[in-house]
Amino acid sequence: MAEFRMPSLGADMKEGLLVEWKVKPGDQVKRGDIISEVETQKGIIEIEVFTDGTIEQILVHPGEKVPVSTVLATIRAPGEEAKAPHEEGTEEPTFKYKLCSIAAHRKEGPEEQPPELAPATTAGKRFRVSPSARKLAAELAVNLSTVQGTGQGNAITRADIERAAEAQKTTVTVAPGKPEAGMRQAIATAMARSNREIPHYYLATHIDMGNTMRWLISENKKRSIKERILPVVPLIKATALALGKAPELNGFWIGDRLQLQQAVHVGFAISFRRGGLVAPAIHHANLKSLPELMESLHDLITRTRGGRLRSSELTDATITVSCLGDLGVETVYGVIYPPQVALVGFGKITEQPWAENGMLGIRPVQTTTLAADHRASDGHLGAKFLEAINQYLQKPEEL
Amino acid sequence: MSKNEMIQITYREAVREAIREALQRDERVFLLGEDVGRYGGCFAVSKGLLEEFGPERIVDTPLSESGFTGAGIGAALGGMRPIVEIMTVNFSLLAADQILNNAATFLHMSGGLFNVPLVIRMSTGGGKQLAAQHSHSLEGWYAHIPGIKVLTPATLEDARGMLWSALEDPDPVLIFEHQSLLNMEGQLPADAGAVDIDRARIRRPGSDLSVITYGASLFKALEAAEMLAGEGIEVEVIDLRTLRPLDDATFLTSIASTHRALIVDEGWRSGGISAEICARIMEGAFYELDAPVERICGAEVPMPYAKHLEEAAMPQVEAIVTTAKRMVRSNG
Numbered sequence: 176m177a178e179f180r181m182p183s184l185g186a187d188m189k190e191g192l193l194v195e196w197k198v199k200p201g202d203q204v205k206r207g208d209i210i211s212e213v214e215t216q217k218g219i220i221e222i223e224v225f226t227d228g229t230i231e232q233i234l235v236h237p238g239e240k241v242p243v244s245t246v247l248a249t250i251r252a253p254g255e256e257a258k259a260p261h262e263e264g265t266e267e268p269t270f271k272y273k274l275c276s277i278a279a280h281r282k283e284g285p286e287e288q289p290p291e292l293a294p295a296t297t298a299g300k301r302f303r304v305s306p307s308a309r310k311l312a313a314e315l316a317v318n319l320s321t322v323q324g325t326g327q328g329n330a331i332t333r334a335d336i337e338r339a340a341e342a343q344k345t346t347v348t349v350a351p352g353k354p355e356a357g358m359r360q361a362i363a364t365a366m367a368r369s370n371r372e373i374p375h376y377y378l379a380t381h382i383d384m385g386n387t388m389r390w391l392i393s394e395n396k397k398r399s400i401k402e403r404i405l406p407v408v409p410l411i412k413a414t415a416l417a418l419g420k421a422p423e424l425n426g427f428w429i430g431d432r433l434q435l436q437q438a439v440h441v442g443f444a445i446s447f448r449r450g451g452l453v454a455p456a457i458h459h460a461n462l463k464s465l466p467e468l469m470e471s472l473h474d475l476i477t478r479t480r481g482g483r484l485r486s487s488e489l490t491d492a493t494i495t496v497s498c499l500g501d502l503g504v505e506t507v508y509g510v511i512y513p514p515q516v517a518l519v520g521f522g523k524i525t526e527q528p529w530a531e532n533g534m535l536g537i538r539p540v541q542t543t544t545l546a547a548d549h550r551a552s553d554g555h556l557g558a559k560f561l562e563a564i565n566q567y568l569q570k571p572e573e574l
Numbered sequence: 575m576s577k578n579e580m581i582q583i584t585y586r587e588a589v590r591e592a593i594r595e596a597l598q599r600d601e602r603v604f605l606l607g608e609d610v611g612r613y614g615g616c617f618a619v620s621k622g623l624l625e626e627f628g629p630e631r632i633v634d635t636p637l638s639e640s641g642f643t644g645a646g647i648g649a650a651l652g653g654m655r656p657i658v659e660i661m662t663v664n665f666s667l668l669a670a671d672q673i674l675n676n677a678a679t680f681l682h683m684s685g686g687l688f689n690v691p692l693v694i695r696m697s698t699g700g701g702k703q704l705a706a707q708h709s710h711s712l713e714g715w716y717a718h719i720p721g722i723k724v725l726t727p728a729t730l731e732d733a734r735g736m737l738w739s740a741l742e743d744p745d746p747v748l749i750f751e752h753q754s755l756l757n758m759e760g761q762l763p764a765d766a767g768a769v770d771i772d773r774a775r776i777r778r779p780g781s782d783l784s785v786i787t788y789g790a791s792l793f794k795a796l797e798a799a800e801m802l803a804g805e806g807i808e809v810e811v812i813d814l815r816t817l818r819p820l821d822d823a824t825f826l827t828s829i830a831s832t833h834r835a836l837i838v839d840e841g842w843r844s845g846g847i848s849a850e851i852c853a854r855i856m857e858g859a860f861y862e863l864d865a866p867v868e869r870i871c872g873a874e875v876p877m878p879y880a881k882h883l884e885e886a887a888m889p890q891v892e893a894i895v896t897t898a899k900r901m902v903r904s905n906g
Contacts, residue, residue: 292861307833307864326865327900333833333864 177226177250181235183243184215184489185365189318191215192240193247202230204250209485211247216357217453218482220489228252243318244294293319303430304331315340321364323372329431358451369513373428374549377508380561382568383531384524384539390571404469407498410521410541410564412468412574414496415439415461417563423552424517424545424560425493433516433551442492442512443472445479454512455484456492465574500524500541509546516548519564579764586756588730588766589619589695592737593657595767597627600655603741606633606642607659616661617697617756643669643694647677650692655741660696662704663712663750677746678721689744693737698726699790699840700888701754706876709884711789711840713750714847717817723747724818725771728755728792730762732815735769743771752790774815774824780808782902784828786851787838788814791889795838798894807902817847825851826858833864834901838889843871865901870894 181191191213198210209221210230228250235247293304293312302319304312308331312319319331322339326332387409395403418425418439426435439461442454457463457471478484495512500523507520522542529538543564545557567574583591596603605620611634614621624632635642639660646658660666666673677690700709717724725740725747727733733751740747777792778799785795792813799809810828814821829835835855839848848869855867873887 305833305864306861310861330865 176231176255177228177252178246179210179224179226179248179250181213181241181243181245181247182222182486182490183320184213184217184220184486185361188215188243188361189321190240190242191220193235193237194219195237196233196248198230200230200232204228204230213486216361217489218358218479218484220484220486222486224250226250226252228255242316243320293317302331303328305333308333308336311336312339315343317343324430358447362451365512366510369510373511373513373516375511375546376549376554376557377544377546378554378557378561379506379542379544380565381527382541382543382565383529384541384568387568387571388524388539402466402469404465405472406524407521408465408469408472409568409571409574410498410543411441411443411457411460411472411496412463412465413564413567414494414519415441416567416574417560418461418494420563421552421556421560423556424547426516426551427493427514428516428548428551429514436493438493440491440493442495442515443475444495444497445476447480453479453484453489454492454495454497455479455488456490458487458491494519496521506542507544509544511546511548516551518546520544520546580761581764582759583730583734583762584756585730585733585751585758586617586619588734588762589737589751590621590623592734593620593623594626596655596657596738596741597623597631599738600741602653602655603657604631604633604649604654605657605659606635606646608635608637608642608661610634610659615659617751617753619751619756620659639665639668640672643672644676646692646694647672647680647690650677650690650746651680651688655691656693657737657741658692658694660694662708662753663696663698664707664710666694666696666712673716673722673746673748674719678719681721681745690746691741691744692746693740693749694746695737695749695751697753697756698750699752699754700872700877700884701790703879703881703884704753704877705879709753709877711842711872713748713789713817714839714841714850716748717820717847717850719818721745722818723771723816725749725816726788726814727751728789728813728815729777730758730760731766732769734762734766736771736815738768739771742768747771750789754790758793771816772819772821774821775813776810776824776828777813778809778811780810780832782808782832783834783836783898784810784812784825784832785836785838785894785898786812786814786825788817789840791838791840794889794891795894798891798898801891801895802898805899807898809898820847820850820854822851822854822858826855826862829855829859830862833862835859835863835867836894836897836901837867837869837871838894839869840872840888842874843869844874846871868897868901870897 194212194214196211204210204224205227206225208224210224211222213220213222231249231251233248235241291313292309304319311333317336317339322331322335324331325335422435425439426433438459440456440458441460442456444452444454446452455475494515495518497507497509498521499507500521503523505522507522509518509520511518524539524541526537527540529536545561547557609616610620611624611632643658646656649656677692680688680690698713699711713724713726725736727736778796787795795811799811802809810832812825812828837848837851848871852867870889870893875887878884878887
């Protein structure tokens with residue numbers, strides 16, 4: 176029997192409101208199906224299932240707000256026997272265990288239940304946490320994914336939980352109830368953590384966009400208005416390809432080490448008109464053609480603004496791209512979204528005097544910046560990465 | 575003699591006083607072993623007792639541990655209250671058959687008819703440059719055997735008071751006296767008497783780490799605790815006193831408040847009493863732990879003769895301090 180749990184859609188998420196089930200007990204599901212919708216600080220997210228099987232039991236109903244990793248439903252694996260009907264409904268998922276009694280093993284009579292513990296895993300990530308700290312986290316309602324361990328081998332200790340609980344208490348909640356406030360809070364948490372923990376370094380380079388712009392104009396002539404490729408698309412593709420030459424920028428910094436990611440999922444920063452932003456992932460951006468990328472981007476923006484993102488899109492991004500050129504910004508100085516280790520910023524494309532081969536000309540120029548985590552990479556690599564983006568943009572037909 | 579009067583006494587004298595008191599109080603008590611009479615005991619514990627109590631109650635035996643331990647068992651079965659002295663725990667292995675197959679087993683094999691009210695005293699431990707045949711700490715082995723009790727008096731009070739309680743016990747009791755403690759000197763109430771033999775004691779309260787130990791290591795742990803207190807680390811030092819039955823409630827309760835445990839045992843690590851304590855902590859206080867349980871044990875070598883090597887082979891204050899700091903301070 177598999178358990179379908181409230182996912183953690185980012186390090187800052189503590190709980191989610193179940194909005195809707197798209198399945199009912201007895202329905203067949205397969206990996207990747209969207210089976211429920213959850214409202215978080217980032218809006219309504221469509222949640223995908225990660226196993227094949229049959230929905231056995233729905234444990235959390237629409238309108239209920241539950242902590243991350245609460246079991247929402249159970250899923251029977253193909254071939255697994257269905258539960259006897261008389262057990263249905265009688266088995267309440269109660270977790271009201273008594274606290275650990277040290278004399279438990281000496282007692283006569285029925286075995287004492289283990290204490291209530293904070294889950295040691297969230298979305299596949301196992302925390303290094305002492306048993307006592309786990310117990311304390313459950314008592315103080317501290318989400319382990321928000322805690323930085325300082326014990327042996329960076330294990331989370333009681334002291335870390337106590338600090339986190341204290342920090343939770345002192346967090347000021349702005350206008351609770353408004354989703355905007357929730358998102359502001361989520362951004363505040365993530366960005367404060369980024370600024371506190373990540374030693375950023377910044378590199379910038381001017382890129383001659385002449386070739387790319389000329390190619391785009393001629394390509395777009397062949398397309399209907401709906402199918403036209405925006406200049407941001409080659410920028411995303413060039414970024415995704417350049418990561419092949421600087422793999423250390425594509426990954427996560429977790430537990431004091433860099434976890435390189437094979438797949439390139441580019442998170443694209445999308446702002447909301449009412450304020451706030453998310454950076455959902457364009458999956459496998461390096462493997463998509465420009466028209467495919469354009470379609471993905473269009474779909475992503477539409478669904479983001481409509482509040483229809485999928486859980487994997489919120490958690491999978493391995494690097495973030497932020498384009499503020501539309502708003503007239505020339506240079507973007509990014510703040511990395513943890514646990515990612517790099518953010519690429521693209522500024523406005525403007526005509527600039529450009530000296531080359533002793534000649535002065537006018538070129539469309541765009542400033543590309545890299546904000547990178549110095550724990551994971553160094554400026555040398557960052558420089559190679561920016562140069563690779565430049566090279567790809569000089570040959571747009573190969574993108 | 576007023577109740578509060580204190581006397582200056584060594585561990586050796588405290589044990590001798592305990593034997594004297596037993597011989598005076600109960601005529602069934604007698605002492606037997608190698609060199610306990612005319613020579614005054616290999617470690618001079620029984621010096622003067624032959625003169626005071628005569629050869630019927632202070633009995634020199636041939637060099638045959640199996641023989642005189644067996645004689646002690648027979649005497650106990652016959653209604654006496656013998657105290658058998660074996661020079662060192664290493665030599666007790668020659669009497670292991672008597673201890674395990676007879677003393678520890680008779681009550682069971684006789685269907686509950688025959689208790690064996692025998693007390694066996696022996697020296698244990700290193701630190702006196704007596705090398706690999708006289709210096710080991712095998713009390714943990716004996717703690718493996720059901721049917722006997724294993725006492726490890728560390729303090730003067732226990733050296734003075736455990737013997738009488740052991741003699742009162744209807745079943746075999748082994749008392750391990752650490753060689754390096756014999757010359758330890760201190761104050762003891764003049765009227766000090768019997769003490770319990772089934773409870774551990776907290777010798778120093780603390781909130782950050784429980785150090786669980788016994789025997790001579792107790793004083794190393796206390797010295798380390800004093801040094802650590804100077805650095806703001808409060809160590810709770812637990813003296814087990816009795817290795818069988820093991821009073822786990824005391825150390826489990828301690829761990830419930832300190833959340834960390836360090837075991838200091840002069841015996842070897844593999845399969846030793848430290849491993850048993852560690853297992854009990856996992857069974858009884860797993861959810862209280864904030865750091866892995868750690869152990870400082872004797873090096874797994876025959877005890878070296880050379881002084882510096884012997885020191886290196888035994889738990890020392892410095893190692894306790896370093897380990898405690900690593901366990902309590904973060905990012906170790």
